[in-house]
Amino acid sequence: MIRAYTIASGKGGTGKTTVTANLGTALAQHGRETCIVDTDVGMANLGLVLGLAETPITLHEVLAGTASIQDAMYVGPYGLKVVPSGLSLQGFQNANPERLRDVMCDLTDRCDFLLLDAPAGIGTDGVIPLTVADEVLLVVNPEISSIVDALKIKILTETVGGTIGGAILNRAILEETDMNRRKIEKTLGVSIIDTVPEDANVRRAAAAKTPVVVRSPGSESSKAFRRIAATLAGIPVLEEPHKVQEGFVERFARALFRREP
Ligand SMILES: Nc1ncnc2c1ncn2[C@@H]1O[C@H](COP(=O)(O)OP(=O)(O)OP(=O)(O)O)[C@@H](O)[C@H]1O
Secondary structure: EEEEEEEEEEOOOOHHHHHHHHHHHHHHHHOOOEEEEEEOOOOOOOOHHHHOOOOOOOOOHHHHHHOHHHHHOEOOOHEEEEEOOOOOHHHHHOOOHHHHHHHHHHHHOOOOOOEEOOOOOHHHHHHHHHHHOOOEEEEEOOOOHHHHHHHHHHHHHHHHHEEEEEEEEEEEEEHHHHHHHHOOOOOOOOEEEEEEEHHHHHHHHHHOOOOHHHOOOOOHHHHHHHHHHHHHHOOOOOOOOOOOOOOHHHHHHHHHHHOOO
16 A cells, blocks of 8 residues: 655755655665655756656646646656656646645555655645645754744644654754754654754765765665665664764763773
């Protein structure tokens, strides 16, 4: 049975597209039939970050009722299915976000996992993805504006009858993560599934139009994406979370009191 997740955040630029592309690829690497859909019909970029050059038919045409979802499906790394959104203003105007529900029905028996990359904000095109998935995963950064906006999306999701499945803390500075994680969970009232560190490899991979799990598989961010994918797929998690680096004070205290690390 298909499992559908909407990747949302409220605030723009928290890493929704990065999470969608990498989690999708990692699920495909784990052997799961996975489809990712760019539901950001106004500001599409999922196709761009995956380097899909030729996409004559996109979600725009599907939501306009002039094409089927199969026509708008392209193949990404490890057989990942990718449905990009279009870049034209005309296409955006013709797209009816309400049709997303029908699109989901068409995908039901085609994949194990469906990830919807949601737009930022709370416009109609942003609200519908919150209602159609089994669970909404919030992507938050360890900064107050991101957390406040994620809280708005959580409340909105629950108001419209959707379900929050957890949060992914992205761009975390590892030395500070432990404290931030607890604070964020308390503020949001949502468990953090895992933490993806701030990692220059993510930006390099984006510039190369390749998911970081493909370009730099040994990086800490890639390990985090594979762990999250394994958790979602219900398979044993083999990779350890990155150890928080020991600071000077901790090293000093350990030397003084001979504590083992
Ligand atoms: N863990 C990370 N480490 C370093 N850079 C990151 C990380 N995650 C995302 N980024 C960078 O942050 C920027 C924004 O990421 P992304 O486009 O995925 O955000 P978004 O939430 O989808 O944005 P939008 O709301 O505009 O759609 C990109 O340049 C991306 O490469």
